[in-house]
Amino acid sequence: MLILIPAYLVALLIPAFSLWLVYKLDFYKTGEFRIIMVSFFAGIIAFWLASQANRTTISQGWLERLDVIRYSAPIVEEILKGLILWYLVSRPRFTYFVEGAVYGFAAGIGFAIFENFQYIESAQSAGLTLALSRVVSTNLIHAAATSALGIFLGQARFERGWLRRIGVGLAGLLIAMLLHVGFNNLVTRVDSGLLLLYAAVCGLAGAGLIAFTIKRGLKTGKIWLEESLGMADRVTSGEAAVVTRMESVDDILEPLAERFGKKKTNEIKDFLTKQARLGFMRKSVERLSDERMKRGTEEEIVKLREQVDIARRKVGSYAMLFLRHTFPEDSSPLWGRLESLIQEKAAARPASGGVNLWATLKTRQEEQKNQPKQEHEE
Structure with a gap:
């Protein structure tokens, strides 16, 4: 048992660290910490339910073990991991898709950590190697897939009509399933020394795509804050x-x-x-x-x-x-950007062509200055 402690630590700490990185990336803290923890524990519950469902499917002979791994398990797992997200997105306090991405990532990590523990227990002496390989591949796929669902559900919230909202949400669920099914088929079909490399590339690419989407969302959020x-x-x-x-x-x-x-x-x-x-x-x-x-x-x-x-x-x-007074009262980024845009337009437009606001104002000021002189001469 003691020999497995390093494996368990790797299986716990590295995924938890990746979740912390996503939490820090969301600098507006749209993802509330307590709800992130709720999502995390919901992922753990989803793991237990999925584990029971997968075992039953195999024990009852409904599908072969390999077919469960390749097809039914990813579908069942993504449905169960995503259940908490459907609820969270419907809450009045929900903001936008970045929040959904963070909660989805948390649910995926909660699921992945306890799945790690299950595999380590089976692997015994090879537990540490297995843990190291999973934290850079399978764990990130779990997190990325559920995070993708969170993004789609966050977008669906603002669609017109309940049919469109459900449709966008189901599209996100389908993408999460396909990502998971594709990954599981890759790791069970490729028989090569490069398997770990392929798996790690998939996992890191998935997590990277989620991080990129969150960063893009935060830029959009910044504009919204300037406006609202x-x-x-x-x-x-x-x-x-x-x-x-x-x-x-x-x-x-x-x-x-x-x-x-x-x-x-x-x-x-x-x-x-x-x-x-x-x-x-x-x-x-x-x-x-x-x-x-x-x-x-x-x-x-x-x-x-x-x-x-x-x-x-x-x-x-x-x-x-x-x-x-950290920033002057007139230093709003929105007004600053508008002012710069106006100045650029004015500079680019020739004074003799079309209507030039600044040139017109200057001309009128000069006319007003000259008018008293003309009256005096008369």
Whole structure:
């Protein structure tokens, strides 16, 4: 038993580390930590249920063991891993597909870790080698497949009509199944010394694609926050400017950390994270077509605004004053981008061709200056 301890540690810690990386990648923390843990444990339950289903299928002679591994197991496992996501996406607090991706990754990792334990127990002396091979291949496929489902379900939430929502969700489930079936067929059909390399490439590519999608989603989220955060929620432009730069929040808050300490800085981060969620939920209301879901989200916004106010008071007026002046009040990234765009258009347009706003204003100013002189001469 002691000889298996390193294998169990590898099987646990490396997948858990990959989940932590995804959690850190989501710098707006759209994926709430407690819900990530719920998803993780839901993945463990899904493993137990799938294990029972697969064993029953084999013991009853419905399918050969190899056919179960190649076909039925991936289908059953993706259905069971994804059950928690269908529920989470329907919650009023859900924001957008990045959140679904994080929860899906967590469910997949929970499933994969306990599947690792099962295989290690069977492998005995070869457990460590098996664990090392699985954490860079099979585990990432489990996580990537369920994360892909989370992405599709997150998108489906904003589709018009329940048929389209279900259709997009089922499309995501089908993609997750095909990814899993394809991988299992690869690793059971290839008889080569390069098998581990092929498996690792598939696993890393799947995880990389999910990370890329999350990063793209965060860029979109940044634009949404610039559009949705404002004085309607008592968010100053200075605060909004910090929220939209959450990817570098540690650097931004470094002067405040030196002045107020780590505890106060963490309170500020919590405050900013709540503001970010508020902005995402504002955008969700705009995008939702289902009136019932809209009402539920609006009710959550009211609750979240209260939480933001509590967090603001916890930070304190003195620290808030410093936070608001981290960026000047007129430094909103959205307005800055619009101003730059206007200036570029004005510079590119010749003064003599078409309507040039800046040239017209300048001409009118000169006319107004010359008018008193003409009246005086008369």
